[in-house]
Amino acid sequence: MQQRDRLAGHGPHGNAEKHHRHRHGPTSRHDQGHHLLQVSNLSVGFRMYDVDAPFLSAEQHMVNVIDDLGISVHSGEIIAVVGASGSGKTLLADSVMGLFEPNAAVYGEVWFDGQRMDAEALSAVRGRAGGISLVPQSVSHLDPLMRVGKQVEGFGKQGSREERRAKRRALFERYGLGEDVAQLYPHELSGGMARRVLLCCALMDDPKLIIADEPTPGLDLDLAVAALDDFRAFSDEGGGVLLITHDIELALRVADRVAVFKDGTVVEETAVANFASPDLLEHPFSRALWHALPEHGFDVTPDGGDAPC
Amino acid sequence: MLLLLAVSIIVFALVSLSPIDPVQANVGQSAYLNMSPEKRAALAEYWGSNVPLWERYFNWISAFLQGDMGTSLRYNAPVAQVIATRAANTLLLMLVAWVVSGVLGFALGVVAAMKRGSWVDKLVKGYCFVLAATPAFWIGLVFLIVFAVWLGWFPVGFSVPIGKSAADVTIVDALHHLVLPALTLSVVGVANIAMHTREKAIDVMESDYIRFARARGLTPWQALRAHGLRNLLLPAITLQFASISEIFGGSVLVEQVFSYPGLGQAAVTAGLGSDVALLAAIAVFSAALVFVGNLIANILYGVVDPRIRKGEGSHV
Numbered sequence: 001m002q003q004r005d006r007l008a009g010h011g012p013h014g015n016a017e018k019h020h021r022h023r024h025g026p027t028s029r030h031d032q033g034h035h036l037l038q039v040s041n042l043s044v045g046f047r048m049y050d051v052d053a054p055f056l057s058a059e060q061h062m063v064n065v066i067d068d069l070g071i072s073v074h075s076g077e078i079i080a081v082v083g084a085s086g087s088g089k090t091l092l093a094d095s096v097m098g099l100f101e102p103n104a105a106v107y108g109e110v111w112f113d114g115q116r117m118d119a120e121a122l123s124a125v126r127g128r129a130g131g132i133s134l135v136p137q138s139v140s141h142l143d144p145l146m147r148v149g150k151q152v153e154g155f156g157k158q159g160s161r162e163e164r165r166a167k168r169r170a171l172f173e174r175y176g177l178g179e180d181v182a183q184l185y186p187h188e189l190s191g192g193m194a195r196r197v198l199l200c201c202a203l204m205d206d207p208k209l210i211i212a213d214e215p216t217p218g219l220d221l222d223l224a225v226a227a228l229d230d231f232r233a234f235s236d237e238g239g240g241v242l243l244i245t246h247d248i249e250l251a252l253r254v255a256d257r258v259a260v261f262k263d264g265t266v267v268e269e270t271a272v273a274n275f276a277s278p279d280l281l282e283h284p285f286s287r288a289l290w291h292a293l294p295e296h297g298f299d300v301t302p303d304g305g306d307a308p309c
Numbered sequence: 310m311l312l313l314l315a316v317s318i319i320v321f322a323l324v325s326l327s328p329i330d331p332v333q334a335n336v337g338q339s340a341y342l343n344m345s346p347e348k349r350a351a352l353a354e355y356w357g358s359n360v361p362l363w364e365r366y367f368n369w370i371s372a373f374l375q376g377d378m379g380t381s382l383r384y385n386a387p388v389a390q391v392i393a394t395r396a397a398n399t400l401l402l403m404l405v406a407w408v409v410s411g412v413l414g415f416a417l418g419v420v421a422a423m424k425r426g427s428w429v430d431k432l433v434k435g436y437c438f439v440l441a442a443t444p445a446f447w448i449g450l451v452f453l454i455v456f457a458v459w460l461g462w463f464p465v466g467f468s469v470p471i472g473k474s475a476a477d478v479t480i481v482d483a484l485h486h487l488v489l490p491a492l493t494l495s496v497v498g499v500a501n502i503a504m505h506t507r508e509k510a511i512d513v514m515e516s517d518y519i520r521f522a523r524a525r526g527l528t529p530w531q532a533l534r535a536h537g538l539r540n541l542l543l544p545a546i547t548l549q550f551a552s553i554s555e556i557f558g559g560s561v562l563v564e565q566v567f568s569y570p571g572l573g574q575a576a577v578t579a580g581l582g583s584d585v586a587l588l589a590a591i592a593v594f595s596a597a598l599v600f601v602g603n604l605i606a607n608i609l610y611g612v613v614d615p616r617i618r619k620g621e622g623s624h625v
Contacts, residue, residue, distance in 0.1 A: 097524055099520065099523055099524060102425075102426070123526075123528075126523075126524060126525070126526045127524060127525035127526030127527075128526055131526075133524070133525070134521065134524035134525070136517065136520075136521050136524075138517070140516075140517040140518065141517040141518050141520070141521035142518055142521070143518045143522075143535075143536040143539065143540065144518070144540070144614075144616065145536075145539045145540055145613065145614060145615065146536065146539065154525060155522075155527060155531060155534075155535040185615045185616070187615075187616050201521075201525065205525065205526070
């Protein structure tokens with residue numbers, strides 16, 4: 001109980017004030033006095049063979065891909081996790097959803113909506129009403145042999161088939177997808193249609209939290225910002241969005257807060273406003289990111305930081 | 310169709326190149342030796358030794374297409390008739406083995422993939438590796454020793470009971486004789502299908518769409534049922550119809566071991582006994598069988614996969 005108060009419970013505090021290792025954005029709220037999602041001390045490791053050792057005498061040891069990571073998502077906000085491609089961001093999404101590889105070792109705490117979660121509890125909120133939904137990257141996340149409408153409606157869910165169909169129709173209408181789209185197969189969707197279909201899959205389940213894993217691949221910045229308006233609408237209605245991206249410009253345009261991801265951990269979690277000046281940023285890598293932005297001259301050397309992207 | 314034509318040409322050319330002397334093969338060894346050279350020359354003329362190859366081929370293939378496949382020397386009956394009676398036995402044997410190995414192999418492969426790393430998986434894998442490394446005829450011999458000789462559950466050979474008149478043979482008799490050869494063929498076929506299915510199922514279960522289905526709250530088995538099986542169908546069809554040729558090849562050995570009067574056994578007899586007409590006809594028939602199998606597979610692809618279906622539509 002005491003631990004729960006320490007980690008999940010929340011007293012009032014100002015936006016500039018730092019708590020739980022982060023600072024708030026303007027729309028960050030603690031509904032019912034807790035974070036929507038809070039991850040602390042998360043480590044995900046895999047057993048692998050020592051690559052330098054000779055073949056037969058190589059010993060197994062743990063390699064942490066995610067190392068002591070902490071991040072919080074509030075109701076009403078979009079938080080962007082920004083990091084290089086291939087740095088383990090998708091693994092973060094998997095861990096928060098409780099989808100682990102069998103050989104992964106996962107440590108740490110995940111709190112969702114005031115409840116401490118384990119793998120079983122996470123599987124119970126995955127894709128459920130009031131739970132966590134994923135918006136994946138590309139159309140390859142749809143079954144290539146099944147019509148789109150049926151896939152959005154889903155399987156093994158609550159509610160009758162007619163109810164789900166009615167709901168899918170409403171969602172399609174809201175996002176400008178015609179009824180004929182429901183009859184298409186995934187390979188027949190245009191890029192824009194696919195993006196909206198994938199979003200509809202997530203919204204179909206009435207989630208409180210959406211995890212969007214690189215949801216705008218191949219779109220230029222303006223189109224991507226337009227695409228993310230849908231996420232904005234969702235967070236304005238009180239949901240939280242965890243946006244995973246390698247695109248810092250996009251993150252600064254649409255998100256309320258930015259979590260800077262480097263070497264398997266979040267080095268700084270801060271409001272987008274703090275990216276106005278490097279002096280407001282705390283971690284050297286965040287400052288290096290700032291300097292590397294196009295409008296600040298693509299400079300990748302200051303503060304001894306590594307090249308960010 | 311072009312393929313079958315090519316097969317028939319090659320078969321005919323190979324048979325013509327073989328050292329079988331038509332006169333000797335037709336009249337027999339002793340009659341041939343006692344024959345005067347003039348008589349031999351006359352007979353050679355009669356059987357068309359001097360007719361050019363392409364003309365002989367043309368005569369053969371046009372008669373073949375009209376249903377006259379020649380006369381089998383060994384069975385002393387029209388080739389068409391020999392093939393018809395033998396094919397019924399072989400096709401039944403192959404069908405049973407094909408269905409059993411397909412269904413069992415698919416099920417074992419999927420279960421092993423879903424339980425990857427568990428004892429179930431290891432058991433299936435062990436079974437498959439052992440069987441894949443075992444020749445079909447040897448398994449047949451083991452089954453004969455165990456089930457026919459020691460246990461006496463099944464007959465040692467043939468497709469009907471010995472000493473029973475054809476009119477008295479019942480379906481039960483026929484099935485009783487079918488069990489061991491069919492089992493041998495199936496057991497060997499399962500290994501191949503199960504291992505391929507297992508690999509495919511692992512790929513599918515690690516695919517993006519299964520991961521997404523799981524993220525939407527489906528359990529692994531639900532995801533398998535909703536999306537996995539559908540996507541496994543395509544490789545399964547390929548495997549299953551490609552295995553026709555393997556089962557046919559296996560049936561030659563198995564029929565030999567079990568003295569089962571099928572096409573495979575007839576092919577061996579024809580080959581050893583210089584029965585040219587029968588051998589050529591069986592070669593063409595088996596090519597046709599494999600061809601039909603692949604044709605059906607191609608048609609089924611379109612039924613299962615909308616990408617293939619629409620792709621074909623746009624080309625026409």
